[in-house]
Amino acid sequence: MAKNTTKKQAPSWDYSPSLESTSHITILPRYELFINNEWVKPTSKKYFKTTNPATEEVLSEIAWANDKDVDLAVKAARKAYQDVWSKTTPKERSKYIYRIARLMQEQARELSVIETLDAGKPIREARDIDVPLACNHFFYYAGWADKLEYAFPNQPMEALGVAGQIIPWNFPLLMAAWKIAPALAAGNTVVLKPAETTSLTALKLAEIIKASGLPPGVVNIVTGHGDTGAAIVNHPDINKIAFTGSTNVGKIIQRAIAGTGKKATLELGGKSANIIFDDAPIDQAVEGIINGIFFNQGHVCCAGSRLFVQENIAELVIRKLKHRMDSLYLGNPLDKNTDIGAINSKEQLTTIEKYIKIGIAEGAEIYQSACELPSKGYYCRPTIFINVAQSSTISQEEIFGPVLSIQTFRTVDEVIQKANNSPYGLAAGVWTDKGSRIFNLTTKLRAGVIWANTYNKFDPTSPFGGYKESGFGREGGLHGLGAYLKMKV
């Protein structure tokens, strides 16, 4: 048989739907505030709905905390700090944190399904990344709780007191873990506010915390919108604000706490550069581009949303990137084969679509994955823009969606300059076979995290945080522990 003469008709082998079961999960029709290990009705008497962005169906009603409710939570946290938690031995604190981690692991399936329902992210990611990583943060900081004197030798440390924590909607449970675990390990008590579109897994975590026997008031979870967050920020009896979210809100927080003595860590936006050199392992770099921008629908503060490709391989890389984009499965986030889930909210989808229009209007060449969009729910095709300039809006502003802007470069110095030429400085990726080039770039790029020949890798032992408008302070690792401690005087 001669080559190329027999092309059998292609069978249309494709994956049957493979839906994760929802029969093992419980979502209550209504959730109250979690204060002092009790479910407390909000004095506001107000509730808001949380929906599944993949179906637009209402999942539950969530209490909307006002100033009084937040005050109640802060009082509970203060009392728990003074009477119980600051007197609990570090070894005991460690046991509680460890127990929370174990309970989360036991309920990992339920947590990942609820995360998927509430946030729209693919079950594969919730199951393989969000939930295991959240558990690992608790395990990791459980280990530090009774070893603070070794973590900071010859620097006697003590807790700050009550920490107010405000987290975003892109990694709801994981961000709660990032915030709560180090705060507890360092001996603080906590008032945490999840994002209004994704409160459910934080409330599940509250159930777990209650079941763990953690003393009442050590962790309080108050749900609500921006005004609830503002009440936390402005509360006079809070010692530290930890915020992850937009740069705009970060600026408001910084103004609000100026002169109050509150400590702060802010983890804000980004427009991170992913840089591909011509000697890079091309196919793995293409995969890194995909992971960099399409992971979690691009709702990642450190997303590699600015791609810099060396001009002599740009055509090849873009061809391969398009091909890979066409093999992504977009659809029901509960399907185990889904790569791209739903956009978190209607508002966010509107924002992303606005930027896509701007990109087209600015004259960049657009390419979108060939996949079909479900008729219901908030979805956006993976999108790339080719021939983008440094001064294009879509390469300057954070889009927070599956939209990549691609620029080419000629020399190492040029790409370093362009990568740094941004108000943000959260992360960067460098793809090259040359070790010396990696070190050259990692010392010159002004970004908090720099990945070499990989992208979007997270680990509890590794600090994470930004430069410039991407915020300050670090979370994760020893740095993340230090952010919840002060020198004893």
Next chain:
Amino acid sequence: MKVPTSFTNIPISPSVDKVGVEERVARFQSRSIKNESKRQGLDLVLSMIDLTTLEGKDTPGKVKQMCYKAHHLHDSYPNLPTVAAVCVFPSMVKTAKTALLGTSVKVASVSTAFPSGQSTRAVKLADTKFAVDEGADEIDMVISRGKFLAGEYNFVFDEIAAIKEACGKARLKVILETGELCTLDSVRKASDIAIYAGADFIKTSTGKIQPAATMQVTYTMLMAIKDYYDTTGIMIGMKPAGGISTSKLALHNLVMVKEILGNNWLNNDWFRFGASSLANDVLMQIMKLETGVYQSSDYFTID
């Protein structure tokens, strides 16, 4: 059409990052193949198997029995496909060809001083011509790994081109023996040499060396095929061989082929499994899907 020229005019092979490949492969392995897609996939796997016996102790009796199995996989369940081919030593080609007369099952023969390839060009050509003359439809040659590792790429290229010529109408599968090449960079380079020198198929292993057809290696080779297709428009086949003994692993290989090369490659003209024990595991899974229960291995024949 491509014209094999010499090693010096083929494109430089891109570097391959092992960690990145492992990650990509893990994504393929997390694909969930259920219900109808599993059933279809298992039929596809059966139809892509090269049922293989390559032992010093092979006899005509053994080969005949295996040939019968090749087109009677599990007669108690009708409408199953036959395997694609049987794979034997040159001395067994005639026996196999006779046993398979009138069926669509092809006869593949290993050659070129299989499995080591440590012989002269003349012996390898004679070995190949003998197998072709005996009636082999396909030739599975081994590359000279020693020469490859010594950097004599021209030698490897020319040898493949020479064997290709000796194959005549028989399709040529080029075995890289990736377990001896050790790095994915070498696997990629050997794939490119084989493809440009005239391979119709590239194949991972002889089955005599471990590790054999790991998904990482198969992935790397599929990417070489993809790049060649994108450049020339010419399709090259792929055959992972050795170490694929479960349905699950076979299905994950299909996932890889589908997502990298597309549905055009999902038939036995362009994709094969070299395996001896895979068929029965697939049959067992098919019967489980049809009847709802697992049957004992004693209900599946072992020719």
